[in-house]
Amino acid sequence: MVDDELVQRIEESFETDDEALEEELPGLLADIEGQSDELVREQPEIVSKILNRMSEMDIASFVSENPETADQFQDLLWSGVRVLAEGNEEVQQQINEDITVNFEADNCPMTGHVEVDKSESTVTGGAGVLDDPDIAITGPADVLVGLITGTVDPIQGFMQQQYQMDGPVQKGTRLAPIMNTLSEQAQVDQ
Template sequence: MTDDQLVARIEESFEKDDDELEEELPELLDEIDGQTDELARENPELVAKILGRMQEMDIASFVSDNPETADQFQDLLWSGVRVLAENDDEVSDQIDETITVNFEADDCPMTGHLETNETEGTVTGGAGHLDDPDLTITGPADTLVGLITGGVDPIQGFMQQKYEMDGPVNKGTKLAPIMNSLSEKATAPQ
């Protein structure tokens, strides 16, 4: 069971303005560290709120100012995504191909990865890169996080050149609806 005090502390953080939240976030991420899956499973509405607030933040500035917490930031983000995919048949049914993706921010030291697994119907991800990915997506950190949290439509973002994609376009086309479903579920009120 997730610590009730931690949940209360996270909820209190939503009352803060963006500057206060960004200042408090490294300590809060330290407290969440190791409990991200449990938090996502037991409090999906809380994770949705966190993801919503992430869309409002200047991610590049946060990661540049707090490089040691960038991985924790991504752990929370990807735990939420993974749990959503595990618990939602609509999302898992769309995963009909295994696709590996590396993300590279071009405005801060943030790297990440994503993998859809056709056999298991899962989506996993985290900090750092995978070896030999199908796709590499490069762009501003805010855009990359927006692709996951719903702030950036994958197809429109690509067409508007908000990010670059290296790899087979058909893989990106198969990934786009999965990303859209995940972001809709991630930020929807529970």
């Protein structure tokens, strides 16, 4: 159970301007650490609001200035993805093979990964990279975050060359609908 004080602090942070939020975020994300899953399950709207506000920020400079906080931000992000995937029937149907993906920003030191597991029907992710992933995605940090939060359509973003993808084309076309459905869901929640 997420404590009320934390929820209240998060809600108050929405009232502040971008600069104040940027200052407050490291502390806020540090407090959320370890409770990401509970927060996502119990307060999905609040998490969506945090992610929405963050995707309006200059992600690359935030990550460059706060590398540790960036990892905590990713943990929250991926908790959201995991929980969304668990509860979404369409995504469950779309998970029909194992896919591993690394993300690497080309304008700041941000890396992440996602694993689609067919036997568990899960989509999990986190900061840092996997050894020998199926697919490697590189691009600007705000585009990579947008892919997860739903502001960048995975297929359209690729076609419009907003990011690069390296790996077997067949794995990419299996991953795209999953990411698309998740980002559509994330947009609905916002």
